[in-house]
Amino acid sequence: MTANVDAFDAWIRSSFVEMNTELEELYFGQEDRANVEGVGDAIKAQLRDEGRKFVRALMIEGNTDEGFDCAFGLLGDLGLYLAALRRHELTNPAREKKSPFHEASALGLHIGASLGVAPRFATSHLSTHNFAIDGKPKSFTSLKDEYLFLDLNTRGIFSYKRAADALMRIAPLGVSHPVALMLFEDAKCALDDVSRYDDALFDQLDTDRFFYCVRPYYKPYRVGRQEYRGANAGDFSGINEIDLLLGLCRANDPYYAQLLVDKMLFMMPADQASLRDCMRRKPLLDELLDAREKHSGERWFKDAARAFLAVCDAHGAAAARHHDRLVARFIDKPSKSLETRHLEQLTASGPPLPVLLNALAILRDLRMAANRSDIPTAYARLQELRAAID
Numbered sequence: 001m002t003a004n005v006d007a008f009d010a011w012i013r014s015s016f017v018e019m020n021t022e023l024e025e026l027y028f029g030q031e032d033r034a035n036v037e038g039v040g041d042a043i044k045a046q047l048r049d050e051g052r053k054f055v056r057a058l059m060i061e062g063n064t065d066e067g068f069d070c071a072f073g074l075l076g077d078l079g080l081y082l083a084a085l086r087r088h089e090l091t092n093p094a095r096e097k098k099s100p101f102h103e104a105s106a107l108g109l110h111i112g113a114s115l116g117v118a119p120r121f122a123t124s125h126l127s128t129h130n131f132a133i134d135g136k137p138k139s140f141t142s143l144k145d146e147y148l149f150l151d152l153n154t155r156g157i158f159s160y161k162r163a164a165d166a167l168m169r170i171a172p173l174g175v176s177h178p179v180a181l182m183l184f185e186d187a188k189c190a191l192d193d194v195s196r197y198d199d200a201l202f203d204q205l206d207t208d209r210f211f212y213c214v215r216p217y218y219k220p221y222r223v224g225r226q227e228y229r230g231a232n233a234g235d236f237s238g239i240n241e242i243d244l245l246l247g248l249c250r251a252n253d254p255y256y257a258q259l260l261v262d263k264m265l266f267m268m269p270a271d272q273a274s275l276r277d278c279m280r281r282k283p284l285l286d287e288l289l290d291a292r293e294k295h296s297g298e299r300w301f302k303d304a305a306r307a308f309l310a311v312c313d314a315h316g317a318a319a320a321r322h323h324d325r326l327v328a329r330f331i332d333k334p335s336k337s338l339e340t341r342h343l344e345q346l347t348a349s350g351p352p353l354p355v356l357l358n359a360l361a362i363l364r365d366l367r368m369a370a371n372r373s374d375i376p377t378a379y380a381r382l383q384e385l386r387a388a389i390d
């Protein structure tokens, strides 16, 4: 790390967190908790100006190439700073044609383009690649609900990655290999863990604190001219690898393929490569259905199909929890009590809330292989497999 990178990182881990937390307490103490205008203006200006000094020095230094972790870590720090400016309404893509933060944009574009990722902070900066110092990972605030959210998100993401890793290892063995059963079981356990962490969030996270003080840092913002959507816990390849390897979603479904293309740059380069690899593989569901005619009476086929179906059920159960519990409790419900002017702000530059909810419901139903005739779910094909082992 260069001295400038170090200094900026130290600021992001200290004064930046203190100022954000102070502002959150001011907003949250109001009768209208969603109001940001005219509150804590001196702190907002301090946050903007202190950050700008570090960013200017880094932009002039130019040479940020001290290895991927260093450049990626710096992009994360820069992204946290820009996301905070957006959260405190010091920038808003709906009223601007380009980011008012020229130095930060130049630095972000430089690093993002050189690494092959979006020039903003992504989920991995606050989860799988959030380097802790002295037991403390990075965060926007020191609020306990943000810590809880980040901790459980990270656990959920790693659990999805474990499931994807196990399924990926089945392809070179083939579904009839005796050890494939162990890998199916590993994937199921990992997906059960995802549900467990979802349940912990559901039980422990405070709705208002999350809605008013944590989620606003995940809004879209501009870097240069272009607006980049907010980060979300789904910006890693593992969940899509599971979708594709199981055969619940298809890379040639235009809706799903579009989603993959759109999220590609929000993932780490290694995730991008592994997702591309999965897009070329034959789904396990197809392997099993192809084997059905010749082998459905055999022990290995019944065992493998049962183990495969148990993984599909666990994946569907986690998807249902995400949508029907987490999204419903922490986004949909609180947004209903929001004043219209704030609701516009909530959805500004992102898709309107009903559109977002509908898109998430489609993903849930694909993963659950729901019986829907309007989208291409795996319902009928899973029924065929179930029938073959009954």
Ligand code: HEM
Residues within 6 Å of the ligand: 152, 153, 156, 157, 160, 194, 197, 198, 201, 205, 210, 230, 232, 233, 234, 235, 239, 322, 326, 327, 330, 331, 350, 356, 360, 363
């Ligand atoms: C308080 C908890 C959570 C809430 C309220 C929540 C809400 C959301 C919302 C609203 C989106 C849509 C993206 C957007 O906001 O623009 C999303 C996407 C996503 N979230 Fe969560 N989420 C939560 C926790 C988690 C956890 C723990 C995981 C597990 C890793 C997760 C996995 C995903 C995935 C994979 C996506 C991408 C869409 C998909 O492929 O389904 N989320 N989430």
